[in-house]
Structures are given as C-alpha cells and as structure tokens.
Amino acid sequence: MLTMRGTAVLLAMALFSSDAQAATIWEGTSTYSITTGSGDVLGTSGAAVALSAESTGEHSFVGAVASLDAGPFRGREIRLAGNLTVTQGRGQAAIWIRADGPDGRLGFANSGREPVRAHEGPLAREVLLYVPVGTTRLKFGVTLNSVGHVEVENLRLTQEAVSSAGITANDMLAYALPIIRAEALNAGNVDRSAKETVQLSPELKDLPAQEAYSRLRKVLDALADRHSLLQMPREALAYRQSAVASRPIESRLMQDIGYVLVPGLRGNNAGAGATFTAELCERITTLAPASSKGWILDLRQDTGGNMWPMLNGLHSLLGSHDAGAFRNRDGAVTRWRSRPTPGCSVDLSRSPVAVLVGPKTASSGEAIAVAFRARPGTRFFGQTTAGLATSNRGFPLPDGGMLRLTVGAMLDRDGEAYPQGIEPEHLVPRDQDAVEVAAAWLRSMR
Missing domain, CATH: 1.10.8 (Helicase, Ruva Protein; domain 3)
Structure with missing residues (x-):
C-alpha cells in the first residue's frame, strides 16, 4: 500500500543536462499516485519518470505531467519518445503530449493505440504533434489506467521542420x-x-x-456532439492499416453461465478485424454447451473503434434480425445486423443475456449495447454509458488526414435513441460486483 500526502511532486535534482537545460519538473495528477523523475527531456540522455498508483479514484487514469514554454516549438513538429515498462499491477501505460493556447487545447497526441502492459517492456513508444502558431504551453507525460507501477526511460522531446507537400x-x-x-x-x-x-x-x-x-x-x-474527431495523416494511415484491441478478449465458464468480455477495437484493417471476429465467436461456441443459464456480456471495457468485428463476433447471441439502425439529421434510417461467421453456427438468440455497461462503454461499444437493448430475454446491469451512441463517417482530407464526423444517431430495434447514454435497468454501484448481480438474475430466470 502506498503512503500518500496529497499530490506528489518531485523537483528533480538541481542539475543541468549536458546541453545546459534545467531538469524536467514532474507533477502527479492524483492523491492516489506517486510521481518521481530525473533528467531533462531536452537533453541528449533524456529524462526518467516513474509513476505508481494504488487507485485511479473517480477518474479513468492517473498521470505524471511536465510542461514547457511553447515558444521555441511553434510551427514545428515535435516528437516525444521513450521506453516504457509496467512492472506491477494490471494497468496499461501510454505517453502523451498536448499543445495549449490561451483558450485551451490546440493539439493532442498519445500512444494509447499501443498501450504497454505488465511484463511487456521495455517497449519503445513515440508520439508526434504539430505545434500550432498560437500555442503558449506544451504539456506532456505518462498515464496509467489502473493500479500498478510504470517506469519510462530515455524520454526525449525533439523537434523537426514541417512538410505539408504544398497543401495549405x-x-x-x-x-x-x-x-x-x-x-x-x-x-x-x-x-x-x-x-x-x-x-x-x-x-x-x-x-x-x-x-x-x-x-x-x-x-x-x-x-x-462530443464524438466528431480529426486524425492527422499518420494517425489515419495507422487506423487503416491496423486494428488493435484495447485489451484481450476474455471468456470463462461460471458454472452454468458463459462470461465474455468484449474490448474496444481501434482500426479498420480487414484481416485484423476478421481475426477478432473469429476469436470472439469461437469463444462463445466453446462455452455454449455448458452455458445452460445464459450469458454475461461484459461491455464495460469496450471503449469503441470498429463496431463491425464486434457485432459479427456476437452473431450467435444476436441472431439473424435487424439489431439496430442509424438515423441521419434528415430522418433517413439505415438498418444494420450482424453477419454469421463460418464455424460459429450455434444459435443462442433465445438464450438470456445480462449485459454489463459503464462509463467506459463508448461509441462502438455503445453500438453493441444498442444491438442488445431491445433483444428479448436481455437485461442491463452496471452504470450509464458514455453518451456517444452516434455514428461517425470518415471523410479523407487533402493532406491524407481524416475527418471522422458524427452524422447520425444510433437506434435500437424499437427505434429508440440514447443521446444521454444507455442507463441499465439494474444500477450497480461501483463498489458492488456487477458480475455476481447479473449471474443471480440469470439463475433466477429458470
């Protein structure tokens, strides 16, 4: 157990790096965390920072933060790179950088698409960010989304000239x-x-x-709409070329109940999406013979991304029916349903399902929740979802970036939209085990 005395701040040793820059000053973001650091992100050897968390409290992560005057970097592209190691706990770590102006954030980048987990490191991660001319301050650091300890070595901030291929x-x-x-x-x-x-x-x-x-x-x-977003060219390219799960799919048998956790899936790569779908449906097929009391579908960690591999992987539970729809601002409705996957032909569309949701259930995660919302024999447990049950459409930009614009609302099978998020029928406090509450309901059904 860590001993906390408010937000931990380390004024790293009063030393100067080899290029005469002052040591980087690190600050913690939470009373539940401890931050320590040394060295200089602008120096040739970089900085080192360690972050330990005993909890994230009411937030989804804790962090270590440092900042610099943006003057020398305006109109340039900057790169933050380092080696991350998570040595304890179940938390996932990432680095990030942000450009702030007088009225708030002007740019942001993080390595969250490729989180570092316990015993995976040290792994090299980097983020790149253009610094707009109106930027006054750069902020950067490391985050950890759960209990654990992360160390970052050789963390360096460098800059380079900008090339835009003649596009203004x-x-x-x-x-x-x-x-x-x-x-x-x-x-x-x-x-x-x-x-x-x-x-x-x-x-x-x-x-x-x-x-x-x-x-x-x-x-x-x-x-x-809180959902529209921009991807710069590198981000847009990575999104097209990959599909990365936010965490592994999980499944297990709880005596007579099948439990499946569906994570988020960031990216549109068809091959990776098909692999995700196949694994999800195979796990359900494997558990099906012994899951006589029904299923717990855990969407509490489904932070969104590409909804179609998730939806198709759950076809056995959804069945061959319209599962939801998109409605644009003119009222036009486009219906959608899951598609079967070869080798996953078991029909569980009449099995009871308890769906677990929470504030991290967002975007495409909410699309999956919507698909189950009006399904017969289904109840929701947990806490209200993020409130991003809307559909985005991608529009390529002239420089190779992407505008992902919110163009419609999601509807369930009965035509209901959820602009404020999906509120479960059974609200479960955070300090109570939603899995056990859902299991008790399932066993009461038969």
Missing part, C-alpha cells in the same frame, strides 16, 4: 468546412457565417496544412 491550411479548411455544413448531425449548432469568417482568414494561405487542425477542432467543439 486554407486548402484544408476550404475543403472541410462545406462537408461539416452539409453532413454533420449537429450542423445547426454552428453559427455558419461567424465561424467560417473566423476560420478562413488570409494568413492561412501561408501556413502549412497542419495549422488547420486546431481550427477545425474548434468547429467540431461547436457541434457539441
């Missing part, structure tokens, strides 16, 4: 703003003339494409 910020905005106006679910929330006058200004013709992202984020913030 003006080109980007002139392309993206009409799409937002024509397609966004909440386009009516934006004062069109005022916003576009501010965003399309003459100096943008002399700024690189990267400068458009912070301005576009302001427009997306004005939409207030």
Whole structure:
C-alpha cells in the first residue's frame, strides 16, 4: 500500500543536462499516485519518470505531467519518445503530449493505440504533434489506467521542420468546412457565417496544412456532439492499416453461465478485424454447451473503434434480425445486423443475456449495447454509458488526414435513441460486483 500526502511532486535534482537545460519538473495528477523523475527531456540522455498508483479514484487514469514554454516549438513538429515498462499491477501505460493556447487545447497526441502492459517492456513508444502558431504551453507525460507501477526511460522531446507537400491550411479548411455544413448531425449548432469568417482568414494561405487542425477542432467543439474527431495523416494511415484491441478478449465458464468480455477495437484493417471476429465467436461456441443459464456480456471495457468485428463476433447471441439502425439529421434510417461467421453456427438468440455497461462503454461499444437493448430475454446491469451512441463517417482530407464526423444517431430495434447514454435497468454501484448481480438474475430466470 502506498503512503500518500496529497499530490506528489518531485523537483528533480538541481542539475543541468549536458546541453545546459534545467531538469524536467514532474507533477502527479492524483492523491492516489506517486510521481518521481530525473533528467531533462531536452537533453541528449533524456529524462526518467516513474509513476505508481494504488487507485485511479473517480477518474479513468492517473498521470505524471511536465510542461514547457511553447515558444521555441511553434510551427514545428515535435516528437516525444521513450521506453516504457509496467512492472506491477494490471494497468496499461501510454505517453502523451498536448499543445495549449490561451483558450485551451490546440493539439493532442498519445500512444494509447499501443498501450504497454505488465511484463511487456521495455517497449519503445513515440508520439508526434504539430505545434500550432498560437500555442503558449506544451504539456506532456505518462498515464496509467489502473493500479500498478510504470517506469519510462530515455524520454526525449525533439523537434523537426514541417512538410505539408504544398497543401495549405486554407486548402484544408476550404475543403472541410462545406462537408461539416452539409453532413454533420449537429450542423445547426454552428453559427455558419461567424465561424467560417473566423476560420478562413488570409494568413492561412501561408501556413502549412497542419495549422488547420486546431481550427477545425474548434468547429467540431461547436457541434457539441462530443464524438466528431480529426486524425492527422499518420494517425489515419495507422487506423487503416491496423486494428488493435484495447485489451484481450476474455471468456470463462461460471458454472452454468458463459462470461465474455468484449474490448474496444481501434482500426479498420480487414484481416485484423476478421481475426477478432473469429476469436470472439469461437469463444462463445466453446462455452455454449455448458452455458445452460445464459450469458454475461461484459461491455464495460469496450471503449469503441470498429463496431463491425464486434457485432459479427456476437452473431450467435444476436441472431439473424435487424439489431439496430442509424438515423441521419434528415430522418433517413439505415438498418444494420450482424453477419454469421463460418464455424460459429450455434444459435443462442433465445438464450438470456445480462449485459454489463459503464462509463467506459463508448461509441462502438455503445453500438453493441444498442444491438442488445431491445433483444428479448436481455437485461442491463452496471452504470450509464458514455453518451456517444452516434455514428461517425470518415471523410479523407487533402493532406491524407481524416475527418471522422458524427452524422447520425444510433437506434435500437424499437427505434429508440440514447443521446444521454444507455442507463441499465439494474444500477450497480461501483463498489458492488456487477458480475455476481447479473449471474443471480440469470439463475433466477429458470
């Protein structure tokens, strides 16, 4: 057990690195964590930082944070890189960097797509970020999403010149703003003339494409759908080329009940998505003969991503029926259903299912919850979901980035939408075991 005395702050030794920069000062984000560090992220040997957590409290993670004046980095691309090792606990670690202006965040990047888990390291991770000209402060650090201990070595911040292949910020905005106006679910929330006058200004013709992202984020913030997002070219390419689960799929037999945990899946790679689907449906098929009392479907860690591999992997439980729909701002409805996977032909569509949800159930995770929402013999347990039960559509940007724009609401089989999130019929406090509550309900059914 760690001993806490408020937020831990280490003023690393009063030393200077070989290039005469002051040692990096690290600050903890929680009374449940301890942060220590030494060295300088701008020095040739980099910095070292350690973060220990006995809990995340009411938040989804704890962190170690440092900051720098952004002046020397404006209009440049910066790279934060280091070697991560999680030595204790079940937490997943990542590094991140953020560019802040006078009115808030202008840019952000993290390595969360490739988390480092216990006994996997040391693993090298890096993030890249363009620093907009309006940036006043850079903040960066490491996060841990559960109990554990992470160490980061050789953490260095470097910079390089920006290349935009002749595409200007003006080109980007002139392309993206009409799409937002024509397609966004909440386009009516934006004062069109005022916003576009501010965003399309003459100096943008002399700024690189990267400068458009912070301005576009302001427009997306004005939409207030909380789901639209931007991917810069490297992120968009990685999303196309990979599909990474936020954690492993889990399954087990609880005497006469089958338990399956479905994680998030970030990325659109077809091969990786098919592998995810096959593993999910095979785990269900394996447990089916002994799961006479029904199923617990745990979506509490399903943070979203690509809904289709998840949906298809659960076909045995969903059956060959419309599972949900998307409704755009004009009221047009597009229905969707799961598809069967070869080798997973067991029909469990009439089996009772207890669905576990919570605040981390988000986006495509909520799509899966919606698919089960009006299913016969199904009850929900846990806490209200994130409130992102909306559909995003990708629009490629001129520089190779991607605008993922919220264009519709998700509907369940009965046509109900969930703008405030999905509230379970059985609210289970965080300090109570939702799995046991769900199991008791299942066993009471027969």
